[in-house]
Amino acid sequence: MTIDKFIRRLTSLGLAIALFVLIAAYSIIGTVLPQGLQREFYIENYPSIGSAITTLQFDQVYSSWIFRILLFLFIVNLSGCTLKILPGQLKKIKGGYFPEPKSDAENLHMDNVDLEKFRGILKKKRYSIIQDENGFKATRHRIGNLGSSVTHLGIIIIILGSFIGNIYAQEGFFNMLPGDIKSFPEYGFSLKLDDFRLEYRENGSVDQYYSDLTILKPGVDNTSDTIWVNNPLKVDKVNFYQTSYGWASNLEISDITGENMQAGLLRNGESFFYQPGHLTVYLYGYFPNMTITSQGEPITMTEQELNPHYAVILYEFGNHVASEVLGPGQEFQYKEYKLAFMESELYTGITYRKDFGYNFVMIGSLLMTLGLILSFYYYPKHILVEEGSIKTITRQNTWGFNFQVRQMIEKSAEKEE
Template identity: 50%
Template sequence: MLKKIVRFLTSLKFGIVLFIIIALYSVIGTVLPQGMAEEIYIQHYPKIGNIIVTLDFNNVYSSIIFRVIMVFFIINLAGCTFNILPGQLLRMKESFFPSIPKDNENLWNDETDIDKFKESLKKNRFNISDKEESSYASKHRFGYIGSSVTHLGIIVIILGGFIGNLFAMEGSFDLMPNETKTFEEEGFSIVLDDFYLEFREDDSTDQYYSEFTIFEDDTKVKEEKIWVNNPLLYKGINFYQSNFGWANKIIIRDKDDVLAEEQIKNGESYLYEADHLYVHLYGFYPDFTMRETGEPTTRSQKLNNPYYAIMLYEHDQFLDSYIIEPGQRINYNDITIEFDEPTLYTGIVYRKDFGYYFILLGSLILILGLIISFHFYPKYVFVSSDKILPITKQNSWGYN
């Protein structure tokens, strides 16, 4: 019974089935947005939302199902490799020479000098094994193990992906200029010196840049500018430019004093507890205009015509909405509310992937295996006094 199970798990048919399932999962992971809240899938895909969440299609590559499939794929690939490896090693021995097909083309003719031909084989790095009345020439015997080396590379890459998913350190944070993010366990902090946008001629955003300084124990150790697709690497942690936005200062006053002052971002709310008042920043529009539908929008990210869209709630009850300029005040009972000092912030995603080196090693092994398989394929030539029979599938002129 156990032998049947092992034979099935290491069979080619099972491997093909697993490969198809992995391909389908990859399609799902590409087509379906990943990593969002479960409620979003249920809301946007009402008919299949629950299925998506139940089967972890919202986190395809880190789901238990996908990991189990990959474990079976590793078992299958390793089993297939162990099944074919003994035969490959046997063919690598000098004593092995493949049988000569009966219909093989004989390249010998009356003008052929066998001794000179054998010398040409030696010059082309063929090993010559002389028998009583014939000779066997061979080259690139190690090419037999190309497929096994390729399989090993794939296995190491998959294991690297597992290690990365299980042990990776990752997260995200937002910073405004002169703010600091500290990584205590790694012993350094990162300061955003500046953040700015680069625009095209039509005022659309072309690129955004973050300039960082890294400190260790208050000592500056590195300065670097990053942008999309050009991350910062420090102590094995990659920092990627992910997004950007606007932070704005909300100021609540009475007749005499400033009662509250805080930075909030688009979509955030501030609770003024004294009046149970929620001030919701619906949006900041640096180059304000209105759509035909009456919705506020921005033409660009340049501060050409800045406006805020504000909504007020009291005890979760909607009160009113406003479109105001920076510094313009909203009167509510005995207080005023204003927004000012729009400041760009950068969104950074960081990741320390412990599987990176395994994936790199696996890729190198995979490339080596492919080179061995397709460039160093085994070549054999049988030579006698009246016969020259090349034996190789790739090239009938096996001694070239």
């Protein structure tokens, strides 16, 4: 393959469409699939495809190398497309350029039209007039020829900002229980979770989840805000997103007399090691509204605590010794120890991100908006006036432009005595 052929393929419309579809597909995955969580979360919640999710980096779509390569190729493709069309557009905004009308262009000429009056109306409308031996040519909004290139430039800057932010962004994930405080000393503030709650639909499924947060800054009055999915919190250029939630369960281990020996807090899929008895307590899952499937597997019907139970697996010296399903406060005795889960609390999962591509995105958005305005509102308009002929030339909205010109012609028509 020659270099010229490679460049043509690299800057082709077909490749641009393919890249756009792939980027959109990855973005959908990143929106639908919770991002930035531990590998165990995907293995547990997506047992058939959990390994594939982490291998293909679908758990961190926007920072994956696949997504970055797609963005880079799209930038190169769009830049190449823009450079190919830009010389022709620059030529069209020069005063000497005037396109030829289409062979089937409608002739708007009227027998009683006053061409001098028509010319005056065009000048008032800020048309540039060029006289020639056959009549005159009128042009307006030549700058609109650059609309697509300006739009492309805006898109390139937006994607470039996303690419730079993607590489250099500072991001992370953390869980919080109500009352917890998460410090960000590098940014000079802390977050306190005042409350976390779920909102349910009529069928009991989760509709939305909310985190009530207080921003703590030394020497500044505390401020509070609430975040939910698609409603992040921004503190000093750091964005906080509501991304997940779960249950944390309180485990108590006591001796045969009931004296509390040790306590711990477990999330689903976590283990607690009690060294004196060489016991490992594995919380297979907390099920707020438990039912048993036909295969004997416990599942939860909803996240509402209507029939809460704990599925627990016990190991001694690494060997499986017992499996139990317990209700809240229900004790399970193994040798001289008693185990019980007393209650569970909702915790929130929050992702934070400081994106250095913000200014790029803002500038790119402004340029893209300008390009769209040039393309759809200030598109080039040409009028060719010759003996017995008035024809319009425009690349879009031909019917509307013809209607405007016809009105001007009618105003300039000679009045019969």
